[in-house]
Structures are given as structure tokens and as C-alpha cells.
Amino acid sequence: MAQQISPLNVGVLGATGTVGQRFLVLLASHPYLRVHAIGASPRSVGLAYPKAVKWKQTTPIPKAYRDLNVSACEPGAFAGCKIIFSGLDADVAGDIELAFRDAGFAVFSNAKNYRRAPLVPLVVPLVNPDHLAIVRQQQQELKKPGFIVTNANCSTTGLVVPLAALERAFGPIDTVLVTTLQAISGAGYPGVPSLDIMDNVVPFIGGEEEKMEWETKKILGSLASTTTGFALRDEMRVSATCTRVPVIDGHTECVSVRFARRPAPDIAAVRAALSAYTCDAQTLGCPSAPVQAIEVHDAEDRPQPRLDRESQAGAAVSVGRIRTCPVLDIKFVLLVNNVCLGAATSSIINAEVACAQGFIA
């Protein structure tokens, strides 16, 4: 059951960017998080939000933001906020997020900068919200109340949800081979030039394969017993190939996995385990968590980005085509909404979990 949570003021950094716009849309209808301040780059500071932003969402700018002025991304401008959501680009996120943490804010970041930091949790809310506990170590080490929580790369996010469901049911997966077909919105705005992607596939996304291979091992790993952070799943072999396709939103991933246990579970058991999977974000009653964490499709040609990406407001992972793999054990196709669960929605659910579990003062 969800507890009642009192309204909380939040700030959004990078509010004019693609991820920032999505944060604002999602937070406009949030039951208890209230956008109190928004930050962007110097050229936007002081402008009313509609003047500062090149709005690219398919819904109009929510009324609440029409008179909000853009602040500098400095902690002083965010007094009164308990939580900071960061949609900053990686090239500026490092220093700014640190400054907010040092100033005592709970920072929930989409940027990649601190994902590999030993005491920073890398949390996919449908998978490892228990990793949030490590923020106590951040606070102790710094002797300050602030902390940083990161969420994962959008492609990693989609992958680890069914992997976690399968590991819970059948024990360790030792091998994962994944090929992604990623949407253009994953590259932000202006992002991918149309001349590069119309009638085309670009079989390369800089740094993406490394992120998928590494982040998966941290997210599916465990809190170490010591104060040194996480025990990574170093024994797991993960091979990722990442491609860009002419799709606006929604990353498709073709996945083959091998279980450590012999014999491997059969297809029916795998299907049942995926469908039955629930996570703490759901049991804690987080309002942005999906009702069904994994939507299993039985139609032979699903999931498809255009038809399935908006299901449950893009907060779940869709899985279909579960079948035997002639090389590993099983294979399937998954779809994750890269701009929702793959980005802002994860940050928000992470914050909701942190609120529900008392990490926010």
C-alpha cells in the first residue's frame, strides 16, 4: 500500500533540453512532487520558460511553467527544493551535480558522469532500488546530507528488467548477447541529422555498447558487505551491438541469454516468470511505477515501438517472441521507451522510492 506523502518541492536542471522537457511534462501531473525552480544554461537564465525553450513535446507546455523563470544551475537558486532532477548533458553535469550534492540536495541524475562512482547507486527502479541504501555511505563519507543517485543508460534500462526477472526465478544468467535498434530521440536534440538516418541504419552509437556491457554488471550486482560500494557481476559475459534506426521513440532489443543452471528453464516457465515479475517500486506504491512491470506479448510480431511504447505511460518493459535460442538458451525481443522508463521516468520513480523509504529528509 502506498503511504501518503506530503508535497515536496523539486528543481529540474537542464530544463530546456530533451530530458528536462520530459521531466517537466511528467512532474506537471505528479501527486506530490512540485516543480519549484528550473535551471538551464546561461543564455536562458532570467527568461520565462516558454521564451527559453524550443519545446519539442507533443503536448503543449504545461500551464504551471508558463510564468516560471529560468535560474542558473547553482544551488543558491534552488533553495526550498528537496530534490533535484538533472537532465544536464554530460559535459556540464559533472561539476554542477557535485555542487548540488555538496550543498545538501538529493540529486537524481540522468547523466552518465557518476554511474561508475563506487558509492553512487546506479538504479533502475524496476530492478535494484535496494541499491539506494548506499547513499548513506555517500552521506557518511562526505559528512553532508546530500547525495547523488543515477539512473542507467536507456538501453541498459530495458535490458536489465527482464534479466532481473529471470534471475529471480531461475538463478544466475551467465551470458547475454544483445543487439539494439535504438530510436533517434535517444540522441537528444538536435541529435541525429535527418540525412544520416532517413532510409538508413547507423550501426554504431558512441560509447553505448560499453555502457550496456558495464552498467548491466553493476545493476545486477549487489551491495558489497564492506563500505567499498558494489560487487559487480564480473563473471557475467555481456556482448552488446548498438544500432540507430529511423524510429522516433522506443528502443527495440534482441536478446539471447544463457542460464547457469542446467537444464535451462523452458519457454513456458520463462514467459510465466517475466509476466509475474513485480518490484519494490510497485509494492511501495510509487505513483509513477507501472502496474505491470513486464508486459509479455504473445502475438508473433510484437512488441513494436510505435504500437507499444506508450503503454502504461512508457514506464514498463514489453517483451515478446520468447523462444529457444540455438546458441544460448532462450531469446526474446524487448521494447523500452527510452524517453520514459529509459530516462526521466526512472529518475522520478527512484525519487519516489527514496521518499517512501525515508532517504529524503
Place this chain on the structure above:
Amino acid sequence: MAQQISPLNVGVLGATGTVGQRFLVLLASHPYLRVHAIGASPRSVGLAYPKAVKWKQTTPIPKAYRDLNVSACEPGAFAGCKIIFSGLDADVAGDIELAFRDAGFAVFSNAKNYRRAPLVPLVVPLVNPDHLAIVRQQQQELKKPGFIVTNANCSTTGLVVPLAALERAFGPIDTVLVTTLQAISGAGYPGVPSLDIMDNVVPFIGGEEEKMEWETKKILGSLASTTTGFALRDEMRVSATCTRVPVIDGHTECVSVRFARRPAPDIAAVRAALSAYTCDAQTLGCPSAPVQAIEVHDAEDRPQPRLDRESQAGAAVSVGRIRTCPVLDIKFVLLVNNVCLGAATSSIINAEVACAQGFIA
């Protein structure tokens, strides 16, 4: 060196369809094959070709065909032709191709109907033109001079070329895992509805994965010593996932392979072997064979369908992103032009090989 070959009359079946149109474009400038008769379904019979066809090529109908009348797909209408190219749909190809073979024609077919027949060679001309030799057994068994040669599914065609190159250099590959991103033209016309594929991926193509997994084992197999046809590579494990993406022409395939030999060759050796690969179709001087069978790309984001599919008139396979696979040995990305090497071009090179080797009377 290429021998001089005298002009030969050929017929094209299914001449109004997508593959048939491509045959006609390619043959219009062929050095010695001359289109003498064309066949299509009953509603087209008797019409001048331009009246019968819904032409969808990006070049105009070649002049040679503007006054050619469409015949019925019956052997009697193709007297004077030595070779028959079939671009017929699978639902009619079975009976018609058989009738032409029984009437003594050399039939080169794109249809899937006879690919699994024991005495019918399944020939990717850059890989196994030596399999053509089995047509002698077809002729003996039937006591007739006609025979059928098939070429492979378009996705299989792209895959087996680099696999053959690697096996020649490094011995058997025991494991292949491939994910395809296939163009819409692979489905013919009208084919894929635009509402199904714009801003979308369809992660399923009926029968395609089975074709890739099975055909690969026949093509990379060998002529059996007996008269029973082919020794398939049954010990090879092949896992294929096939998807459709919004690309007009050109199938992209993400491939991981494992070699039997330990240690596996390194990346540099693999790159060199792919680049050095040559095939009989080249040494025989077949005019439609590519100069470079495999084009190796070193740019990190190539090959790409829009930029690379027309290279060498679509008769080669492009390979890039050769790198270590954390699960199998190596992985790479390939591109095959599905309407050229993946279809009509293969049939034509197969016929050229057959001419050069004396299989055509």
C-alpha cells in the same frame, strides 16, 4: 581471365514483379545474355510490357522491353531461350519451374520452393558455385537436360559470404548468432503497409529465421560423395533473429561467430581474411561478379544501407565494425543489397558461372 561467351537468349518469369523488374534492368546491359521472352500471370498475357507492369524502379523501363509482349509462363512460349530466370512468387513457382525444367530449360530461381530439394543446388555465387556440379545428378536422375538452380534467401546470402571467407582462412566456424535489420523491399510489392513500418520496427518476418538457420548449413556444406546430394553442416549452431526496419533497400546484419580452432584468430587477421577473399565467380571472369567480394569498412559507423548499398552495383557484401565479442569470438556488421546480390544478381552470376563451366548446352 574471362572467356568470350556467345550471345544467349534468356527468358524471365514473373517479369512484372519486383524481382522480375530487377532482372530486366540488370539484363538490359548484360554483355551476352539477351532477354528473348518474358512471362507473367494470365491477366498480363498478351499486353506490351509497359502496359502490364507497375514499374517501380528508379530508372525508366529499358527501351528493349517497351515493345515486348508478355507471354504465359509456359515452356512453349519460351522456345529459343536457353536459360530461364524465375522471379515467381513461391505460391506459383513450384509447378511452373518444374514444367520448365522438364521441358529442358536451365532454370535459375529466386523462389524458395526447391532450395531444400536434395539434388537442387542452393548457390550463393560468391560462396559455393562448385555446388552447381550437382545439376549433373539432376539431369541423370531425370534423364533430361533441364535443371533447377536456386539462390538463397537475401539475408542468408549476406551472411554466408563473410562466413565462407572466414572458414577458408581459419577453418570451421561452429557458432553463429545473427540479428538482421531488413529492408522493406525484401517483402516485395505491395509488401509492407506503410502504417506498419513508418516510425517503427517489426521484430518478425515469417519463416525468415528458419531459412537463415537452415540455408546457411546447406550452402556452407559440401557435395556428398554419393549421389544423395549435400552434406549439411548440421553441427554448426546458427541462431537468427530477423526484424524489419524502415529502410528501402539493404539488409544490415549484426553477426557474432565462434571458430572451432583455439585460439581464435585475432581481429587483424579476420579483417585481412575478409578483405582478401576471392571466389570462383571472380576468377572465372563472370561479368556480374564484383571486383571486391567483401568490402571492409574501417570507419566506425559503416556499413550503412543508404550510403553503401549501391557500391559495385550491389553485387558485393560490405563488412565493418570487426571487433572482439565478449561471448563468442568476434563480431561484425554486414550489409547486403537484398534486391541485387540478395536476389536477381545472384541468379545472374549463377547463370554466368554455369555458362563458363559448360553447364549450359
Place this chain on the structure above:
Amino acid sequence: MAQQISPLNVGVLGATGTVGQRFLVLLASHPYLRVHAIGASPRSVGLAYPKAVKWKQTTPIPKAYRDLNVSACEPGAFAGCKIIFSGLDADVAGDIELAFRDAGFAVFSNAKNYRRAPLVPLVVPLVNPDHLAIVRQQQQELKKPGFIVTNANCSTTGLVVPLAALERAFGPIDTVLVTTLQAISGAGYPGVPSLDIMDNVVPFIGGEEEKMEWETKKILGSLASTTTGFALRDEMRVSATCTRVPVIDGHTECVSVRFARRPAPDIAAVRAALSAYTCDAQTLGCPSAPVQAIEVHDAEDRPQPRLDRESQAGAAVSVGRIRTCPVLDIKFVLLVNNVCLGAATSSIINAEVACAQGFIA
């Protein structure tokens, strides 16, 4: 103020088609219209709806329809329904809709079959709901309570809304020149082959230009004083060019108009008149009518289909780029959601108006 209307049972014909699916989605959350029966072609009859339909909407099949069986399109199967929405294709709509009307149903049709019938109103609900009054003449002539109301072609629908607003403010428009850029969904499913429209424009849509030119004159015409139906606006010159573009939903139209009155109104006046326009469907409190009938955009690059088509659930028309035309008086760009206001939404608002005005027994 909206009056309170009691729940009413409705039937949907052509329920498995593109328009039929849209009807079902819209009606699933309607405040007083309840889907009681659905009809489709013989091969679907008797099947549960999810078995019968190839669902192509971006939201799942609403729960209410999961156990609903498909009926034959015969009046007997729709007993208990007061209103029939027809999403039938034109090739079958003629006889079936007539049968339902003769059986006493109020039929609201998307099909083109009866749009030109003298006593059948062609109603764009944001423009000429007063034309509904002619159904009394239908009933009198037939001495039956049933009647047929049609809504307009999707492109016509978008055009006439701003034309009506301008005529109300400034008097007759005597000349209209329009070029459309129409979405693929306007052609239904399977509709436009992807090979025809990807990376392409098709500058022709069969019958569309004639429909735009003729329907505009009926919709903007008036009920004749006699019983002979409508006085068309035959003096108005309308020139339409219709093209298909690679857009999923949302027709863009580039419009130039000339007013009879001299001098013509200036841009500011035109902008104000469009923005201020309201219609009876709004004042009657029809629940599916938009709050703002015409959304005027001031950004120089709007409206755009992807960004603006979902505004107000696709029930309004967006207009932008209002400027002087060097040839006629003014020009502007409009956007209409062809699957919403351009199709099912119009039928539903028409039915709501008919309910509010007492045309439904």
C-alpha cells in the same frame, strides 16, 4: 451549458477497420454513448472482437470490447441501439447504411456514398451542424424515423473550419486555392504500400481533389427554403491539389483565399477572427467538441503534424503562418487530425449535436 443526456446504446459498423477501431477507442470513454453491438464483414462474424481485429491503435483494445462478439452488418443484430456509427468502406457502405436507415436507425457515416444525396446532410460539426435539420425531410419523405448523416472527407473537414470562421467575420470568400500534404492513415489499412511512400511524395490521391472542391460548396452552402435540400455555393471557385506525404497522422493544408469584400481584412483581423471562432457544437456542450475550435499558432514554423495533431484530442483545427498572399488576399497553413476530427470524432460530435437537439428519439 451542456444538458444531461441519458446513456444511449450505439452500434459500430466496420468495427475492425481503421475508422471503426478509432470509433471504439473514442466511445470507450464517452460520457453517455455506450457501444452495444459491433458489426464487420462475414469472416469476422461470431468471433470475439480481439480475435477478429488486427488492432493498430497505440493504446490497447479497451476492456469493454474484449468479450464483445462481432455481428453481421444487419439491422436485426443491432436491436437496442439508437445510433449507428458507420466506418464501412464505400464499396459496401451504400446498401448497408440504407438498410439501417430504413430499419429506423440514426446512421452517422464516414463513407462517401451519400454525401452528395440531396436530403442527406454533410456535416462538419464545427461548421454546419444546422444542416442536421434536413433529416426531418429525409424522415418525411421516407415516412420512417431513420436517417443518414454524413461527415466530410478528412481534407475537406480541415479546410472548411477556418473558411467558415472567416466568412462569419468578413462575409463571402469567393476563391480558395489549397494544396494538401496528407498522412498515410487517410488511406486506411493496409492502404499505402511502404515502397510507395518512404522517402517519397505521391502527388495524387484518387478522387480527393474533386471531393474537396465539391464538398466545400455543400458544407458552406445553406439549407434551401424549399424541400429540395441544399443551396450549394456554386459561385465559389475552389482549386485543390492533393498529395500524400510520409506522415502517419495529420493532414497539412496550404491555403490561399480571396474575400468578396474590398478591401480584404488585414492579417491581424483574420488572426483574431480565427481565434475567436466558436460553433454550436461547443455552445451545446457536446462532450467531444474542442474547447478552442481553431488553435492559432504564432510560431513561424507551426502547425506541424507530429507536434500538434494530438492537441485537444485531435478535435480542433490548427492554423498558422497567416500572411498576405501576393495572388489572392491571405494565405495560411492548417493542420487537421484526419483520424480524429477528420473522421470518427466528427461523426461522434454530429451524433452529440443530434442528441442535444432532439433528433434522436
Place this chain on the structure above:
Amino acid sequence: MAQQISPLNVGVLGATGTVGQRFLVLLASHPYLRVHAIGASPRSVGLAYPKAVKWKQTTPIPKAYRDLNVSACEPGAFAGCKIIFSGLDADVAGDIELAFRDAGFAVFSNAKNYRRAPLVPLVVPLVNPDHLAIVRQQQQELKKPGFIVTNANCSTTGLVVPLAALERAFGPIDTVLVTTLQAISGAGYPGVPSLDIMDNVVPFIGGEEEKMEWETKKILGSLASTTTGFALRDEMRVSATCTRVPVIDGHTECVSVRFARRPAPDIAAVRAALSAYTCDAQTLGCPSAPVQAIEVHDAEDRPQPRLDRESQAGAAVSVGRIRTCPVLDIKFVLLVNNVCLGAATSSIINAEVACAQGFIA
């Protein structure tokens, strides 16, 4: 008859850009123009061309350029060149082109900077190559042998070809209303972000409508009898609406025109006049001129960018759907390949005309 022209060295400015790449592709196979030097921005200077360029053409970099080094865009680096082709962006073209002219080069420019200059000809080679004669006035005024010739905006280029054909046959056109559907390649690289144009139309291209409306009047105007340059067609009313659509190459334009002469010519006469049109660039034997200046299509759904843009190497204009306009006299649809005739090809034919007519020393 074409005269024999001796090989001539040329230079290309902006050689790494979209237009520059196209110049290089076209010139690689030119019968007498030889690329001798190439210029680009400072960061490319000194690099071998393949290192400097992000090559986006569908054919590989021609061999001739693989070892060519990039020079600074300064006249001193282009000694030995008689002709300079400029594919420079407008923000730098102004000063650089002037410097080359002052240094005595014949500059053929795609940039917009000097199109409105009184003594600079704005030449669409299929329309007004006679305007080249004004370069004598440039030379006299400057007392230098150098001159600048510009070609028109890509959309204007497509429009004026059929207008010129119609005026030659039927006398003055007094009114033109055109709506364009322009390809993304018209915006260069990176150009249009994919997020802005996939599944979308952008009904605005900055400055484009003004260019079409103004340039048409200069191109269809005449050399003034005095030394003051051109007599513009100021009495002609031209109204342009320009939109961007998801098409890679090829601008479609929907055109309505009114003739001064009454009665207006009928459709058959218009068709015949367009088809019969020939221009000086053809009679002079310019090697890059099309054989057929205007390709008239009779199929009701042509021309289409994907199917027709490569016809005659993109050097002609395709026209179809010629029919009566209920508002003006006639209307039709045209297609121009914006990267060929709409850009580099026009510059090259202009240079060919200049060579043939003795303007190049």
C-alpha cells in the same frame, strides 16, 4: 553541335560541404573540366581530402581526389584554375567570392549572396543562359577579367523551367501560385534534425518563399538595354508557400498559373509546349545538359521524387498532372532534383555555356 573544348582546370570552394561534394562527384567524370584545386575552411587546410571530408555521397570518393590536399579559400592557392565553383555557405561566400573575382577568376556560385546584385546574372541554364552576357558589364565596370555568375535557389530553379517553356509558347504568365514540398538535402548537412522531420511536415523554410518570389522575376526578366542590369518582371504576381517534407532528395512543387493571353491555352497545348521545350544549353551541346529539358509524365501519380529524381542524372525537370485550375488557368506538379539541377549541375552547365560562348579566356 557541340564544339570540341580543350581541358580546363577548375577549383572548387567549400569542397567538404554538401554542395562541394556534389561538385566533385559530377566533375570527376566531366569531359573537359578538371579539378585542379579544392578549398575549404581553415580546419581542413593541408589535409588530404578524404581526411578532411565527412563524405555523405552514395558513391565512394572518386580516386582523383584521394590524394588531393585541401587549400585555403584564397586566390593564390588556385593559380592555374580558369573557373571557380563555389559551394560555400552564405556566411562566408560574400568576401571569398569577391576576392576570387577580383583576382580574375570566373566564379560560378551556388550561394545566395550576389543573386540580387544588378550586374550579376542569376542563371538557370535551361532558362536564361543569355543573361550571362552581362558579365561583360561586370568586367568593364571593374576593369578586370573576373566575374561572378550565380545560379538560383533550388526551388526557383525547378519552377522557372516550365514557366519559361510556357511563356515561350503562349506569351506572358501574369500569375503564379506555388506550394513546395522540399527535400531535407536542401538544408545541407547536418541540416534538418531527424526529430524535426520524421513523421512530420515543417511548413516553413526561412527566406525560401521570398527567394522564389523574387528570383523568378529576375530570371524570367530580360537584360535591360542600358548598363543597369536587368529588367525584372515586376508585374508578375508570384505567391510561394514552402514546406519541408521527409524526402531525401527532390523538391516537389504544385503550381497554378494564369496566362495574360485570353483564352488561355488548353491542356493539350500546354503539354505539347512543355515537352517540346529546348534551350541554348542543349543546342550548344553542353555535356551536362539534359537531352530532354522537361520530362512530361502522363501517369496520374507522377512525378515522384524517389522514382523520378535520378532521371537524366537529375539535370531535367519532370512535370505531370497537367490539368485545368478552377482558380487560375492551369495547374501541374513538377519535380526538380535539388542537389543536381537545383545546385551543382546548374553551376556546371552555366560554366559550360560560358566556355562555349567564349566568356572564359
